[in-house]
Amino acid sequence: MKKRTTGIIILAAGSSSRLGQPKQFLEFNGKTLLFHTVEQALKVTDNVIVVSGAQPIEIEQQLNSVVNISNEDWESGMGSSLCKGLQEMLLLHPGLDRCIITVCDQPFINACIFQSLIEKQESSGKGIVASAYAATSGVPVLFNSGYFDDLLNLPDSGGAKMLIAKYQHDTADVRFEKGAIDIDTMEDYQKLTGTL
Numbered sequence: 658m659k660k661r662t663t664g665i666i667i668l669a670a671g672s673s674s675r676l677g678q679p680k681q682f683l684e685f686n687g688k689t690l691l692f693h694t695v696e697q698a699l700k701v702t703d704n705v706i707v708v709s710g711a712q713p714i715e716i717e718q719q720l721n722s723v724v725n726i727s728n729e730d731w732e733s734g735m736g737s738s739l740c741k742g743l744q745e746m747l748l749l750h751p752g753l754d755r756c757i758i759t760v761c762d763q764p765f766i767n768a769c770i771f772q773s774l775i776e777k778q779e780s781s782g783k784g785i786v787a788s789a790y791a792a793t794s795g796v797p798v799l800f801n802s803g804y805f806d807d808l809l810n811l812p813d814s815g816g817a818k819m820l821i822a823k824y825q826h827d828t829a830d831v832r833f834e835k836g837a838i839d840i841d842t843m844e845d846y847q848k849l850t851g852t853l
Contacts, residue, residue: 661754663775663799665698666742667691669761670710670731673841679712680840682719685764685849690840692719694761699723700768701775704750708742724749734814743808756805758817759797764849765835766797773831774799781829787821789830791837794821 669691673680681691688696691707698705706724709716710731717725728741739758747753755778757771770788774797778786784801787794798817800808807820821828840846 661779662704662750662752663702664704664706664746664750664753664756665702665771666739666746666756666758667694667698667705667707667761668735668738668742668758669694669716670708670728670735670738672711672732675841676843676846679715680762680846681712681716683840683846689719690764691716691761693764694759694766695720695723697766697768698757698759698771701771704746704753706742706746706749708738710738730813734812734816736811736815737813739811739816740809740813743805747805753802753805755799755801756808757797757799758808760839762840763796763836763838764840765838770797770831770833770836773833777829777831783827783829785821785824785828787817787828787830788833788836790833790835794818794828794830795836797833797836 669681682689708726708728710728713727726741726745728738730737774786778799784803787798
């Protein structure tokens with residue numbers, strides 16, 4: 658049986674305006690949030706793409722061999738970055754079976770979460786597997802190839818949650834309680850690091 662191929666797209670295009678500095682480069686446990694996310698993704702698959710926007714050069718310097726796509730339209734919204742990342746992923750890996758969409762400001766993301774999404778998809782047969790936390794379903798989220806067209810046609814201001822809501826009948830969840838912890842403000846970061 659053919660081994661199914663998985664890609665991971667890490668959305669890292671924002672300017673972190675509420676934080677006042679690029680969240681991608683905040684350090685936690687000795688690593689930047691972006692480097693940690695990339696490192697965990699590479700434990701699951703070699704097919705990893707980072708979509709940058711506001712700081713493409715600085716992000717490039719952190720990535721070594723990982724593909725970095727710069728989205729010049731990043732300010733138009735997450736949907737545009739998601740679309741740009743998936744287009745590039747499909748150019749590089751045209752036979753891709755499924756793709757995980759994630760962000761770089763969830764400090765407790767790890768390879769086990771990505772692997773759980775894959776395992777849940779295989780055991781449930783569902784086309785979408787989302788992470789469940791704080792009474793919601795969100796990223797990281799896995800889509801099988803049947804949803805690639807939907808992802809590519811998201812409005813610029815849209816995101817993966819639009820499809821999770823639209824296709825609830827074909828969505829399974831995995832628990833990721835610490836997924837509720839993300840970094841949007843300096844207060845969030847100070848709570849995380851215990852410096853508040």
